[in-house]
Amino acid sequence: MPDVAQDTLEPTAASDRNLTIVQAMREALVEEMRRDPDVFVVGEDVRIGGVFLLTLNLVDEFGAERVIDTPISEAGFTGLSVGAAIEGMRPVVDFQYGDFVFTAMDQLIQQASKLRYMSGGQVKVPLVIHLPTGASGRGAQHCNPIEGFCYPIPGIKLVTPSSPYDAKGLFKSAIRDDNVVLFCVHKHLYGSKGRPLAESSISREHVPAEEYTIPLGTAAVKRGGEHVTVVANMLMLHRTLNVAAQLEQEGVSVEVIDPRCLVPFDLETIVASVQKTGRLLIVEENHERGGWGAQLAADVSREAFGYIDEPIRRLATPDVPIPFSPPLEARLIPDEERIRAAVLAVARGE
Amino acid sequence: MKMVMPDVSDARELSTYPLELLEEMYRRMYLIREFESRANELFLRGLMPGTIHLSHGQEATPVGTCLALRDDDLITLTHRGHGQALAKGVPPETLMAELFGKATGCCGGRGGSLHVGDMAFGALPAIAVVGASAPIAAGLAFACKRRGSGRVVCNFFGEGAANKGELHEAMNLAAIWALPVIFVCENNLYAVSTHLSDAMLNDYVSERAAAYRIPGVTVGGNDPIEVYEAIAVAAKRARDGRGPTLVECLTYRHGGHKRDDAATYRPPEEVEAWLAQDPVPSFRQRLVDDARIGASELADLEDEIRAIVTTAVEFAQSSDFPPPESAFDNVYA
Numbered sequence: 242m243p244d245v246a247q248d249t250l251e252p253t254a255a256s257d258r259n260l261t262i263v264q265a266m267r268e269a270l271v272e273e274m275r276r277d278p279d280v281f282v283v284g285e286d287v288r289i290g291g292v293f294l295l296t297l298n299l300v301d302e303f304g305a306e307r308v309i310d311t312p313i314s315e316a317g318f319t320g321l322s323v324g325a326a327i328e329g330m331r332p333v334v335d336f337q338y339g340d341f342v343f344t345a346m347d348q349l350i351q352q353a354s355k356l357r358y359m360s361g362g363q364v365k366v367p368l369v370i371h372l373p374t375g376a377s378g379r380g381a382q383h384c385n386p387i388e389g390f391c392y393p394i395p396g397i398k399l400v401t402p403s404s405p406y407d408a409k410g411l412f413k414s415a416i417r418d419d420n421v422v423l424f425c426v427h428k429h430l431y432g433s434k435g436r437p438l439a440e441s442s443i444s445r446e447h448v449p450a451e452e453y454t455i456p457l458g459t460a461a462v463k464r465g466g467e468h469v470t471v472v473a474n475m476l477m478l479h480r481t482l483n484v485a486a487q488l489e490q491e492g493v494s495v496e497v498i499d500p501r502c503l504v505p506f507d508l509e510t511i512v513a514s515v516q517k518t519g520r521l522l523i524v525e526e527n528h529e530r531g532g533w534g535a536q537l538a539a540d541v542s543r544e545a546f547g548y549i550d551e552p553i554r555r556l557a558t559p560d561v562p563i564p565f566s567p568p569l570e571a572r573l574i575p576d577e578e579r580i581r582a583a584v585l586a587v588a589r590g591e
Numbered sequence: 592m593k594m595v596m597p598d599v600s601d602a603r604e605l606s607t608y609p610l611e612l613l614e615e616m617y618r619r620m621y622l623i624r625e626f627e628s629r630a631n632e633l634f635l636r637g638l639m640p641g642t643i644h645l646s647h648g649q650e651a652t653p654v655g656t657c658l659a660l661r662d663d664d665l666i667t668l669t670h671r672g673h674g675q676a677l678a679k680g681v682p683p684e685t686l687m688a689e690l691f692g693k694a695t696g697c698c699g700g701r702g703g704s705l706h707v708g709d710m711a712f713g714a715l716p717a718i719a720v721v722g723a724s725a726p727i728a729a730g731l732a733f734a735c736k737r738r739g740s741g742r743v744v745c746n747f748f749g750e751g752a753a754n755k756g757e758l759h760e761a762m763n764l765a766a767i768w769a770l771p772v773i774f775v776c777e778n779n780l781y782a783v784s785t786h787l788s789d790a791m792l793n794d795y796v797s798e799r800a801a802a803y804r805i806p807g808v809t810v811g812g813n814d815p816i817e818v819y820e821a822i823a824v825a826a827k828r829a830r831d832g833r834g835p836t837l838v839e840c841l842t843y844r845h846g847g848h849k850r851d852d853a854a855t856y857r858p859p860e861e862v863e864a865w866l867a868q869d870p871v872p873s874f875r876q877r878l879v880d881d882a883r884i885g886a887s888e889l890a891d892l893e894d895e896i897r898a899i900v901t902t903a904v905e906f907a908q909s910s911d912f913p914p915p916e917s918a919f920d921n922v923y924a
Contacts, residue, residue: 273779312767317726317760324730327715347757351720357704361699362718394920419924471674482637 243538260434260448262402263294265409270295270333272452273416274303274305277331280416281307283318283538284335286305291371292337293426294433319370323353325492326368331416339372339387339425354396355420368417369412375476376558376574377428377437380565386558388425389527392536394501398422398457399504401480403430404443407501410455418457427475427526440451442486458505462514467497469588470514472537473524474499481524486583493588503533511537512544519550522587524580529557551590556583593788594861595780595841597868603816605881614884614892615813616658617874620650621893623674624681625900630690630704633904635850640692643704646674648813650847651870652777653678655818655840659826660713665744666729667724668717669712669777670705671844673746674741680712683903693910700913701921721782722748722755722845725774729761732772732829743771743829750839751782753796753869761833766803773822776839777812783848784856800837812840813870846867846877 243340274280282296282301288310290297300308311318315336322332336342342349353366356367372391376384388401398420402408415422431440432445443463451494463478464485473481478499485495496514500506521541523534534555541553556575563570587590596688605613627647633639647670648652657666657678668675676686681697690704697709698716708716715731718724728746735742736797752758753776762877765772776796780787800807806828808815818840823837847854854862878884 246599311645312760312763313761314764316757317729317764320723320726320757321730321764322760324727324732325734325737326730327727328731328734331733347720347723348726352718352723354751356716356718358921359698359702359924360708360710361696361701363710363716365924367924398923400611 242465244446258447258450259445260405261432261438261445262405262408262426263431263450265405266295266412266426267297267299268448269409269416271299271302273413274299274307277514279329280331280333281309282335283309283311285311285313288333291335293431293436294427294565295371315341315345316348319348320352322368323356323366327356327364331367333369333371333416335371335582336373338383339374340383340385342370342372342387343521349391349421350394354394358396365419366421366535368421369415369424371435372423372425373428374425375427375429375430376563376570378565378567378570381562386527386565388503389425389525389532391423395533396421397504398502399425400457400473400502401425402501403475403499405446405448407455407461407499409448410453411457411501413454417454418475419558422457425475428478429486430479439476439479441482444479455501458502459508460498460500460507460510461497462497462510463499464496464497466518468494468518468522469522469584470496470498470511470518471522471524471584472498472500472511474501475526477524477526477580478524478534480577480580484584486575488581488584495584495586508544513589514539515541516548518586519548521549521553521584522556523553524556524575524583526574527557528560530553530560532557551587554583554587556580592786594858595612596861596864597813597843598811598841599814599868601811601817602814603820605816605877608816610883611657611667613878613881615832616654616819616865617889618823618892618896619654619658619678619877620871621875622846622899623650623654623677624897625896626677626687626903627673629693629900629904630687634892638908639690641690641703642849644671644849646671646844649777649779649842649870649919650674650867651874652775652812652818652840652842653747655815656822659819659822660743660745660813663713663740664742665713665715665735665824667731667746669714669724669749670717670721671749672707673704676707676714676717679714680685681707681709683899684906687907689912691907691910692912693914695906695910700790709870722752722757724748725758725761726909728772729770732765732770733768736771739798741830743773743826745773745775745892746840747775747777749782750776750778750780750787750796751785753799754790761839762800762803762805763842763858766781766805769832769834770873772835773825773829774835774837775822776837777842778839779842779844780894781857783852785862794825795839797839803835805835807837807839807887809839809841812842813868813873815870815874833861
């Protein structure tokens with residue numbers, strides 16, 4: 242069982258609003274469950290918090306009727322949530338690891354994403370599926386960049402927050418949305434007790450106690466710059482921000498943009514940045530083949546062709562499974578050293 | 592292969608049932624038969640696009656099931672779902688228009704034969720992936736239970752779905768949470784060409800219920816009254832908060848899986864025996880024998896239904912296709 246002592250539901254003091262992503266998301270979930278009795282959480286071990294402690298202590302306030310433990314039965318409880326959503330409830334499905342959604346892919350792709358469409362608009366499926374994503378030292382079956390596998394599915398929304406403030410506002414919007422929203426969070430970004438938290442300027446940040454939401458499909462410029470635009474999300478965004486801070490000292494000014502949502506996608510913010518810098522690097526943890534960065538590169542080529550001074554570059558995970566041994570995993574997942582080299586290559590036209 | 596022959600030993604005496612119910616059973620069975628015969632003719636003549644899966648021979652199961660339900664109860668349908676939709680009350684006009692892919696279809700032409708349904712009549716547009724509707728039906732039932740609506744959900748599936756994991760996950764979830772769902776197996780003995788004895792050691796799909804500690808019964812699926820009785824018991828149990836039931840209805844498809852399947856894999860004596868128990872004429876004969884309704888009244892009823900189907904075909908054929916640009920509608924709510 243996870244040690245819950247140091248990861249309580251509320252910050253200890255009103256002034257202590259410097260939260261991690263998991264704390265911010267938990268607040269969002271609590272607020273939405275208080276606001277709407279149709280919202281419930283369902284998944285494996287959610288009464289003790291789930292694997293990343295998203296639902297920690299929620300059962301105390303909302304009871305086992307709204308914080309529902311399931312058998313290990315992903316296709317079953319995903320499909321069940323689709324049915325409950327059709328009848329007007331708002332399930333939040335908690336996956337231990339996003340990797341396990343492969344066993345529920347028929348329910349996600351063939352059912353959830355298209356029942357509204359193929360019924361001629363007769364039904365709505367207001368459903369949030371929380372999917373921890375990315376490599377985190379657990380070997381080949383707990384590391385999939387699940388957002389990449391889900392990115393091409395028509396009819397879903399796909400959110401990939403990187404910071405606590407964004408995660409809270411986006412999670413609230415996702416729960417209120419009338420569509421299927423996949424909410425992917427990198428395993429190194431939760432900040433749950435006992436798990437490594439990637440360090441950057443936005444690993445923890447001030448999250449206001451006041452109500453706010455962030456519309457799905459809006460990108461955020463996380464760092465202003467002049468010489469080169471880097472688009473990155475989740476863990477890659479944190480690494481890119483660290484690299485950008487170093488490069489600033491060396492006279493390279495990097496504009497860093499977090500798309501925050503892959504579907505819908507805010508292309509305008511990125512095109513505007515590329516029109517200013519003339520250079521674009523896309524960093525993603527997806528496998529390179531068919532990653533969202535490939536689509537973005539095509540879109541920016543079309544929309545900002547006359548402004549691009551250098552070929553658009555992509556940095557992604559090579560198309561191989563992810564091994565366990567730490568130096569092998571590190572060889573494949575883009576790290577700060579490789580991001581730095583790629584930024585400099587684009588900035589200098591190498 | 593173990594042959595399963597029709598068993599009519601449990602066929603109910605009609606005299607104890609209200610004539611209104613019996614007449615409605617016959618009306619709906621005849622409507623399904625006539626509707627599908629006309630659809631098949633239009634399809635074979637090349638006038639109807641797509642593909643269709645006929646339920647000729649299986650009409651009694653959805654009719655007996657849906658007549659035992661309340662109007663506000665829900666059903667989920669299979670790929671062989673025309674009869675299930677008609678039995679639940681989906682109008683023949685919009686159903687036929689859907690088969691033609693017309694804008695006036697029950698799904699605006701987005702679904703077609705494989706995805707017919709109309710939520711206004713409690714019929715969730717059909718899920719054509721075998722077994723995939725079971726968890727969704729459990730979820731509909733979950734919401735019905737949470738809202739205290741007293742509604743129940745019937746999940747139709749074929750015996751071909753009986754070995755799919757999703758069905759078993761759904762039965763388990765429904766069992767542990769006592770969900771008001773009835774798993775209705777239309778056991779027509781063949782999953783396309785594969786006989787159930789090649790697919791499971793069990794003699795009956797209903798044996799699987801024991802694994803989840805829920806009731807499982809097998810009834811003659813060609814007798815709408817046997818089905819009606821079993822579903823009524825299951826529905827009461829579900830409404831009383833006592834959870835799901837698996838009701839297996841033994842039946843037989845008269846034709847192949849679809850147009851290009853001549854169903855030559857079935858022993859002739861088996862086909863002959865089941866055709867002799869064709870639910871539509873069998874039930875008609877029982878009504879005549881019961882003598883509360885005359886043969887001429889039945890003939891009038893059949894004329895009326897043929898006219899309804901003709902009207903449905905005319906409605907469908909004269910309706911417009913959806914505008915091409917509407918292909919972009921309803922991707923998101």
